[in-house]
Every structure is written in C-alpha cells, then in structure tokens.
Amino acid sequence: MNNHVHGGDVYHYRDCLDFSANCNPLGTPESVKAAARDSLERIYEYPQVGYQPLKEAIGKYEQVDPDWIICGNGAAEVIFSVCRAGKPKKALVTGPSFAEYEQALQGVGCEVDHFWLEEEEDFRVKRDFLKALRPELDIVFLCNPNNPTGVLMDQCLLMEILKRCRELDIFLVVDECFLDFVEEPALYTLKNVLGDYRNLFIIKAFTKRYAMPGLRLGYGLCANTRLLEKMTEENQPWNISTPAQAAGMAALLENSYVEAGRQLVFKEKAYLRERLTRLGLKVYPSMANYLFFKGPEDLFQACLQKKVLIRDCSNYPGLSKGYYRIAVKKHVQNEILVKALEEIWQKRL
Numbered sequence: 001m002n003n004h005v006h007g008g009d010v011y012h013y014r015d016c017l018d019f020s021a022n023c024n025p026l027g028t029p030e031s032v033k034a035a036a037r038d039s040l041e042r043i044y045e046y047p048q049v050g051y052q053p054l055k056e057a058i059g060k061y062e063q064v065d066p067d068w069i070i071c072g073n074g075a076a077e078v079i080f081s082v083c084r085a086g087k088p089k090k091a092l093v094t095g096p097s098f099a100e101y102e103q104a105l106q107g108v109g110c111e112v113d114h115f116w117l118e119e120e121e122d123f124r125v126k127r128d129f130l131k132a133l134r135p136e137l138d139i140v141f142l143c144n145p146n147n148p149t150g151v152l153m154d155q156c157l158l159m160e161i162l163k164r165c166r167e168l169d170i171f172l173v174v175d176e177c178f179l180d181f182v183e184e185p186a187l188y189t190l191k192n193v194l195g196d197y198r199n200l201f202i203i204k205a206f207t208k209r210y211a212m213p214g215l216r217l218g219y220g221l222c223a224n225t226r227l228l229e230k231m232t233e234e235n236q237p238w239n240i241s242t243p244a245q246a247a248g249m250a251a252l253l254e255n256s257y258v259e260a261g262r263q264l265v266f267k268e269k270a271y272l273r274e275r276l277t278r279l280g281l282k283v284y285p286s287m288a289n290y291l292f293f294k295g296p297e298d299l300f301q302a303c304l305q306k307k308v309l310i311r312d313c314s315n316y317p318g319l320s321k322g323y324y325r326i327a328v329k330k331h332v333q334n335e336i337l338v339k340a341l342e343e344i345w346q347k348r349l
Contacts (some may be wrong), residue, residue, distance in 0.1 A: 004276075008041065008195065013309045014310060016307050017089075017143065017307060017308050017309065018157035018327075019308060019309060019310050019311070019327045019337055020325070020326075021213065021329040022178070022208060022210065023208050023211035023212075023213060023289075023327070024257075024261040024289075025261060025328060025329045026211065026261045026264065026330075028212050029209050029210060029211075029254045029257050031250045031253070032210060032212055032247045032250050032254070034124040034321070035243075035246040035250035036243040038246075038249075040095075042298065043243075046214065046248045047240060047241055047242045048242075049237050052066070052207030053070055053110065053245075053305040054071060054248050055071065055247055056250075057249050058071075058219055060252075062191060062204075062221065063191075063224075064191055064221055066226075068217055068221055068223050068225070068226075068228070070219070070220045070222070070228045070232065071220075071240050071248075072217075072219065072220070072235070072239060073218075073239050074205065074213075074216040074217065074218045075203050075204070076206060076218070076282065077235070078219065079101060079104045079173075079234050080100070080104040081231045081234050082104075082173060082227075083105055083107065083110065083139075083233050084104075084234040085231040086138070086227065086230075087108055088105065088108070088110045088112070088138035088140055088171070089109075089110060090136050090137050090139075091105045091110050091111070091112045091113065091135070091137065091138060091139045092114075092115055092137050092139075092140045093105070093114060093115070093222055093266055093344045094125060094142065094146070094257035095114045095115070095116050095148060095316070095317040095320040096117065096148060096149065096313070096316035097141070098147045098175065098314075098318070099290065101206065103140040110138075110139075113132075115129060116318050117146075117149075118316065122149075122151060122285055123149040123286050124149055124151050124153075125153050125154075125157065125273035126157075126323055127157060129157075129161065132323055133164050133165060133168055133170060134168070135168050135189070137170045138142075139171045140161075140170055140171070140172050140187065140273075141175070142158075142161070142175065142242075143174075143177075143333065144175065144309075145179065145286070145287045145288045147175075147177075148289075148292050148313045148319075148325040149255060149286075150284070150286025150288035150292050150325075151197045151285060152188060152288075153188075153286065155187060157187055158188075159193075162190065162197055162199075162200060165199055166197055166199050169199070170199065171199050172197075172199055173202075174202050174203070175189055175204065176189055176202055176203065177204040177205045177207070177208055178288040178289065179339075180209045180258065181261075181262060181265050181287075182206070183193070183266065187243070191336065194221060194239040195223050196222070198222075198224040199224075201220055201222045201227075202220065202221040202222070203219075203220055204218065204219055204221065205217070205218035205244065206247075206248055206338070209261075210251040210258075211301065214252065215241075215247050215248075216241075216243045216249055217247070217248050224315050242285040253316055256292075262265070264328075264330070265328045268328045268330070268331055268334055271289060271331070271334060272326070272328060272337075275338045276291065276293055279342070279345055281295045282284075282294040289326050291326050291329060292313070292324070292327070293323075293324055293325075294322055294323055295324060295328075296322065296348075297321040299344070300312040302344045303344070306340035306343065306344070308336065310325070310337075311324060311325040313325055
C-alpha cells in the first residue's frame with residue numbers, strides 16, 4: 001500500500017459525501033467538542049506529561065490497570081512507537097490489512113513477511129496461519145476485525161495464535177480499533193487475558209468510536225510495563241495535546257452515544273448490504289462499521305462524478321482494481337450512495 005494513502009481525503013475530493021472514512025455515523029459528540037473548546041483557555045500551558053487523568057479514565061472504561069495503558073497521537077503513533085521500542089528484526093503481517101503496520105516495521109529496518117488472505121475464504125484468517133508462526137519471528141500484527149475487509153476472527157483460533165506466539169517468544173499486536181462496532185465486542189476482545197500474556201499488545205483508538213480523527217488520540221493496552229516504559233522513552237514528552245486529553249476525558253463518558261451509534265450501524269449496514277447485493281455486487285461478510293465489496297474497476301471515478309467518495313482499496317497489498325470499502329452512515333446519506341450506484345448501473349444496462 002502506498003504511504004499515507006487512506007480514506008477521508010476530503011481535501012483532494014472536495015464537496016463530496018465521504019464514505020471512505022469509517023467513523024461513528026452520529027458524528028462527534030457535542031460534549032467532546034465543548035471539552036476541546038474549553039481546553040483552549042489552557043493552551044498557554046504545556047500539556048500534562050504522562051496524561052495520568054486520561055489513563056485513569058481509559059482504565060476505568062476498559063476495566064484495565066492504568067499502568068498498562070499508553071496513549072498516542074492516534075493509533076498510528078502507537079503502532080510506530082511499539083515498533084521503535086521493540087526493534088523487531090522479523091515480522092509477519094496479513095494481507096490485505098492496514099498499511100501502517102508494515103510501514104512502521106520497515107521504519108526500524110524490520111524484514112516483513114506477508115500471510116496472504118484468500119478471496120475464496122472471504123479473506124478470513126484460517127487455521128493454516130498457525131503454520132506460519134515460526135521461531136525466527138519477533139512480532140506479528142493482526143487486525144480484528146480486519147481493515148479493509150471487516151472480517152472478524154474466530155476467537156478460539158485467535159487464542160490459539162496468542163498461545164503459540166507465547167511458546168515461540170513472538171510478540172503479538174492485535175488492532176481492535178473497529179471492535180466497538182461488532183455486535184458483541186466483549187466476546188472477541190483479548191483485553192481480559194492481558195495479565196496472562198506479556199507478549200500481547202492491543203491497539204485501540206478514540207477516532208472511530210467517537211468520530212474525532214482530527215484530534216488524534218489512540219492508546220495501547222499491555223501488561224508488559226517495561227515495554228511501555230521503552231515506548232514512552234521513544235515518544236516526545238508532549239505527544240498528547242491539551243485539547244486531545246480534554247476531549248478524550250469527555251468522550252469516555254458518552255456511553256449512550258456509543259450504543260446509539262452501534263445500533264444505527266447494525267440497522268444501516270443491513271440496508272446497504274441488501275441494496276449492494278441487489279445490484280449484483282459481491283459483498284464480503286464485514287462485521288465492522290463498513291462494507292467491503294467487489295465491483296467494476298472504474299466505480300471509484302464513477303462515484304466521484306456523482307459527488308460520492310468511496311474507498312478504492314486497490315493500493316492494499318493483495319488487492320487489485322475493483323475492491324472497495326464504504327462506511328455505514330445515517331440513512332439519508334446511505335440513500336444518496338444507493339441512488340448514485342443505481343444511476344451508474346442504469347447507464348450500463
């Protein structure tokens with residue numbers, strides 16, 4: 001995947017309805033905006049180094065020891081800092097998956113192997129992944145549910161992978177940034193076994209759950225406090241701004257908002273899946289707040305002509321032209337997307 005090519009590029013594609021970035025469809029909570037605004041009264045001061053109140057609030061929300069938490073300027077910074085601190089020499093990543101894993105690994109001179117997910121299996125991680133775990137590996141990255149496919153891993157298999165990694169002294173990083181939007185996230189998170197596996201690191205973010213990507217706030221969960229200390233040493237001391245800390249504290253209180261966004265996603269994803277399938281598109285079994293599908297190779301440009309921005313996934317390793325991802329949004333917005341697709345199809349009949 002090309003560096004720094006992502007969804008949400010509304011700066012190049014202006015005046016388009018953006019389906020390329022996958023955030024909570026309800027938008028940023030007003031309390032989060034207010035907290036960020038109010039914090040501007042303190043921007044003449046440096047941010048709090050160590051952001052202890054924020055860590056304690058995250059710990060309460062996640063039911064995890066605050067000492068097992070590290071925050072970053074978005075989940076991306078957490079990914080980069082765990083690589084800088086661990087300095088792995090050999091890594092394994094799945095393909096297709098999020099670009100920053102490989103980019104961060106290459107940035108520390110790590111050799112990266114790919115485990116290619118098969119379209120015939122709906123891009124699922126299957127049991128043969130266990131055979132790819134070898135003693136020479138230092139680190140493995142998994143995304144659950146995966147980006148861009150939205151496919152959720154079997155929990156029993158994920159635990160087998162974690163146990164096998166511990167046996168082989170492999171550090172396992174699991175990205176759970178989209179897990180908030182699956183129907184029963186508690187059944188799939190690994191945070192409950194953090195204390196038993198010091199080789200486990202979980203990545204999470206405020207970005208998707210609270211629709212606040214512009215403020216850049218992510219965090220990692222890990223019981224290996226020595227690693228967290230090394231990561232802190234690798235980061236610059238004021239990596240979490242005062243507005244980001246204030247917004248994060250306010251966001252963590254928005255439980256009703258999060259649940260309302262989840263319920264909206266469940267309903268609207270079913271609607272979008274049915275309408276895309278009716279058009280003859282191949283829609284994969286995404287469990288996240290977006291759909292991954294296959295269509296005509298020129299669909300991205302055709303949608304742009306309708307002032308609709310979708311995510312062209314052809315720059316993900318393992319994918320080619322014709323693979324796309326769309327966010328689940330509010331019904332009136334989803335209707336605009338469906339109408340645009342139907343008009344495109346009518347012209348081709």
